[in-house]
Amino acid sequence: MSRKPLIAMIFAAAVALVGCVTINVYFPEAAAQKAADQFIGNVLDESGVAPAANGSKAPPKPAAGKQPSASLLDLVIPKAMAAESPDIQVRSPETDAIRARMKARFGGPLKGLMDSGAVGFMNNGLVAVRDAGSLPLDQRSQASNTVRDENSDRDQLYAAIAKANGHPEWEPQIRKTFAAGWVERAPSGWYYQDASGAWKRK
């Protein structure tokens, strides 16, 4: 005597009227590419290293087409080559792993070493111990290990990005771009090498 079966029948009829139910699923669309120095910014910012002062950041550019990285690379890559300019933020599992390791390192021992000035950015895109004497004794052997590991990752990164672009021979340019990018993004107080190899404090 319940009315439910009746209601159900009515609705079943309604469903039959409606016919097929189609649900549309809109997955989140992949975001457009971000700034050219995303890799460096990602490593430095997300590892807790204070971001550089606004003035020294790369000038924010309106999204200029699909290749924002071209602007920075124009400096080092001849025009002819820039026609197919490398995408320095190209990602692969290898660069993801390197980024994760660099983040862990900058979030850990490397930050202290950079802050104290014991380690600085070299002009070839690597890092180097510039003043071991300023470190407590128990941290020195670890500092040289940290620098060795970081450089091994950096060498791998530059080669991997060149390879992922399909142009292994671009590695020197990519290295130069990164060398400039690290210094540009570094917080003030960190040390870096100028073109002649002399250490300077940012």
Add this chain to the structure above:
Amino acid sequence: MLRVSTRPLVFVLLTWVALTWGGAAHAGLSIGADSLSVPGLAMTDMQADLDPQADGKGISLRLTAKKADMPALGWRKLGVALDGQLDRDELGRWIFDGRIRLRGAPGGALTDASVKIVADEAANTLAITINQDKALAEVALPIDQVTHAQITLKNLPAGWLQGLLSTAWSGHPTAGKVNADLALDLLDTGTQAAGQFALDGVGFETPGGAMAGQKISGSGRLGLDIGRDAATIDLDAALRGGEWLLGPLYASLPDHAVQLSLSARSQKGTLGVRRLRLTDPDALQLEGELGFDARGNLAQLRFDRFNARFPAAYERYGKGLVRSWGLSGLQANGEVAGHAEIGPDGPTAFAFQTGGLDLAMADGRLGVNGLRGSLDWSASEDRPTTKLGWRNLQVYRIPNGAAEGTWRSKGGTLALEKPMAIPVLDGDLRVLSLGWKPAAASGERLQTSLALTQIDMAAFSRAVGWPAFGGTLGGAVPSLRYIDDRVELGGGLSLNVFDGFVDITGMTLSRPFSDAPVLAGNIALRDLDLARMTSVFDFGSITGRLHGSIDDLRLVAWQPSAFKANLLADQGGRISQRAVNNLTSVGGGGIAGGLQGTVLKLFKTFGYRRIGLSCTLKGDVCSMGGLGAAKDGYTIVEGSGLPHLTVVGHQREVDWPTLVRRLQAATKGDGPTIQ
């Protein structure tokens, strides 16, 4: 040592005095000289003034030189000023009393010191006493044998020895005070010294900082032989406190006395400790030798015997060495004894025995408790069989039970003599074979074959913090190799979960103990029961069977970085309203409105014929697909019966991080629902 600096001066003075005493006793005399050179001393631009004292007692003497070199002390281009009275006492001794000022001496030595020189011809002795602040240096030597001297140093700033040390060593002292009682001999071939010494807060540093010491205090006996191209040192000392850094070796000494006995040779920047004996009663006793190259790197290490008690031995002596192996944060408890040898290319032999040792490293990712027994390995010779076992073993978060293995070193490989069973999560890990090559700096270091039986998946899931999967894990790994910090799995693992199978093949794990391990592999899914699976994930219920594959999977720090996934449920089943809700909420929510939405609410489940979804992840972008093309997209769910449900995906290039966030929200049950 200081005698060298003053002795020639004294003789120069005495010569002048002897020459001038008779004739010019009462008239002032001034002598200038361009240069003067006697063995061990060269001076240029000299000026000497001799004036008789007003009271007739002795002579006032002033001597200056703009540049003085004393190579034996490592002193070059010093400014020298000597100023004082020279007299003869009633016993017939010559006495000079005055001040000496040096400019530019390494370590700021003798900037303004009082100096007293007593020459007693009858007793054949020359005694020099130098005082500055609290520092005192006394030198006594026979007049007829000036190459031999007795030296007493008290509170001498260690920095003053910088010049002398620079003749034999590239480093320099940085701080502290030195007391010593030494006999010193100047030979044609170099300098020898022997005697007692005491250090108080002494520091030293080499260029580049690879070797250094801070706040070193202690006392003992010292023998020093500085030759033309090599220096040897013999030391027997009791040291208290302070820190040492010798390349990768770092020691932080306790407040109680540590006995150190060594014989070392330094040549062209290299340092060889040919005899080393260290006794720290409650931490470490060892005997052996060490060698360092010119850059301060450890070139060779041999401990003929060591006995270490943890954690003190690690805290005081082990940190540096362990860190140089890429490990940090080692926690150790217990006692171990043995011997070890490391050459320039890595270890060449080691052996240890322990009655109980607990180790944990890599933030607890790898650990062992109750290690008992011994190992004996050599790169070049075969060694006898030993037994080594443990109470439990921790690999990542997975606890392993007690086991004991029989080990033997043959041809440089330390191998398991017979299979060993380790209880793991209610199941068994059988180690059928294992070979470890400790000497391999790169390439294949470890090779093993394993069999896993009846590992409880629920316990495994709990251990790694996953949702509680039911089922068991089993499989054979005919070859697991550790190559260049990468674990390679030959064969495959088969997980019997959700009433189906998950097969993992071609698995490698790179840098397993770093912050960002990289896992690669292929996964095949066979006949999984979707109902059981969805009940674990709290996504809503779907029934049916799931097949599929996840190929070229790359996990970086356990997060997906790339894969090609293909999931298909093609045997039909039912999908709950909640699952449909969640699917839509993952897709942005609020899709089915109006009459359709109202209708949907009436049904708890819907029939489906096929569900299919594919995702190829690269970077942050997942390229999605489904069962096939539909209007403006691809079909994900193909319904069956009434109401005929169709789910269509509309975005092919999908932002993976956002998708994961939405999935997480949905499986937590707080996702938006259909209105």
